[in-house]
Amino acid sequence: MDIDPYRGALNKMAKKVLVLEDETSIRGFVVINLRRAGYEPIEAGTGAEAFEQLRLNPDIQVALLDIMLPDTDGFEVCRKLRASDPHIGIIMLSARTQEMDKVTGLMTGADDYVTKPFSPAELTARIDALFRRAGNGAASEPGELIQGPFRLNTRNRTLEKNGQRIKLTQVEYSIIKMFMDNPGKALSREDILGTVWGRDYFGEVKIADVNIRRLRIKIEDDPTNPTYITTVWGYGYKWGL
Numbered sequence: 001m002d003i004d005p006y007r008g009a010l011n012k013m014a015k016k017v018l019v020l021e022d023e024t025s026i027r028g029f030v031v032i033n034l035r036r037a038g039y040e041p042i043e044a045g046t047g048a049e050a051f052e053q054l055r056l057n058p059d060i061q062v063a064l065l066d067i068m069l070p071d072t073d074g075f076e077v078c079r080k081l082r083a084s085d086p087h088i089g090i091i092m093l094s095a096r097t098q099e100m101d102k103v104t105g106l107m108t109g110a111d112d113y114v115t116k117p118f119s120p121a122e123l124t125a126r127i128d129a130l131f132r133r134a135g136n137g138a139a140s141e142p143g144e145l146i147q148g149p150f151r152l153n154t155r156n157r158t159l160e161k162n163g164q165r166i167k168l169t170q171v172e173y174s175i176i177k178m179f180m181d182n183p184g185k186a187l188s189r190e191d192i193l194g195t196v197w198g199r200d201y202f203g204e205v206k207i208a209d210v211n212i213r214r215l216r217i218k219i220e221d222d223p224t225n226p227t228y229i230t231t232v233w234g235y236g237y238k239w240g241l
Contacts (some may be wrong), residue, residue, distance in 0.1 A: 016040045017127060018063040020077065021093065022070055026116070030064065033120035045109040047072035060088065062130050064123075065110070067094040067101070075108050077186070082109025086167045089130030093118075111171045112203060130200045131142065133170045133229040145180045148228075148241035150219070152180055161219060171196060172215050176210075179229065179239030188236040212237060 007052055021027035021231035022045045031041040040056050042048040045070055053059060063081060067074035078090055097114040102113045112126050145152040151160045157173050159166045168176065174196040178187065191199055192208045216223040228237050 014040055014059050014063075015131060016042055016060045018042050018044060018057075018060050020044045020047070020064060020074070021066040022068070023066075024047065024083055026066075030123070033124065034127075036120075037124040037127075039124075047077045050077060051080075054229070062089040062091065063111065064091050064093050064126055064127075067092060067105070071140075075104055078110050079108045080103065086169050089127075089133070089170060091123075091126060091130070102206075103210055106126075107205065108212055108216075111169060111211075112197075112207065120227065124196065125200055126197075126203070129201060131168070132198065132203060133174055140177060147180055147183060150176075150180070150228075152177060166218050167217075168218070172218070173212055175211060175215055176219070181239075183239050183241070185204070186232045186235055186238045191235075208236075215233055217223075 015038060017039045017043045019027055019030050019034070021030065023160075024045070024224050027043060027045070030132060031043060034041040042053050042060060044053050050063075050065075050069055054063075054208070065074040065077050065081075074092055074094070078092065081090065083087065089111045089112075091112045091114055092102075092110045093114055093116065094105075100177070105113050111130060114123055114126060117185075143154055145154065149157050149162045151163075152158075153185075154177065157170075159168055159176060175192065178192065189205045189208045191211075193205060197203065199208070210230060213223075216229055220226045220228060226238065228241065230240060232238050
């Protein structure tokens with residue numbers, strides 16, 4: 001699979017969303033509501049079909065991935081997709097409600113998790129948030145933020161630590177930029193959710209915790225004893241060097 005991570009040259013007018021769902025009734029419901037909301041859904045019923053659609057439509061910016069699939073599982077699709085494209089927005093869809101399934105989905109690279117049954121308004125609001133984040137282009141934020149071993153380039157939305165590039169998802173970029181914009185300041189989970197996911201976000205506060213755990217794995221020398229993103233117990237997190 002060859003997915004170009006540089007989307008600036010692609011058609012920005014298309015708002016394509018991959019819908020990977022093997023149950024045709026559910027997929028049809030999602031597709032209808034996405035079209036009503038102004039999106040262009042690209043359908044797939046298996047993991048293999050999803051990767052083929054991604055090859056044919058490199059301008060897909062958001063992927064909805066069901067967990068239970070006939071040929072694989074959504075976690076594996078998410079893992080492969082995230083490894084190929086750090087910029088695409090990924091939302092997991094599942095009837096599962098166990099906490100571990102949500103954490104697994106987010107730790108494999110998903111940006112969000114929606115549990116079935118869900119309302120069309122809830123789903124489209126979360127997709128809207130991912131498209132807004134993807135559309136906050138680097139050209140509107142010229143410059144760099146340099147703190148300690150980190151260099152955050154806000155033009156091309158990249159992070160380096162000691163000169164080594166660290167691959168970030170759009171969510172992770174937004175989180176690290178929020179921290180670097182507020183060094184030494186304690187930020188509540190609600191502050192992080194409001195800034196990164198949007199004030200109208202429907203989801204759980206815990207999604208911030210899991211994404212920060214994933215970010216720590218990428219940037220900390222010892223993720224089990226973080227020194228850059230520290231926990232403010234009972235409140236949130238703080239960025240300090």
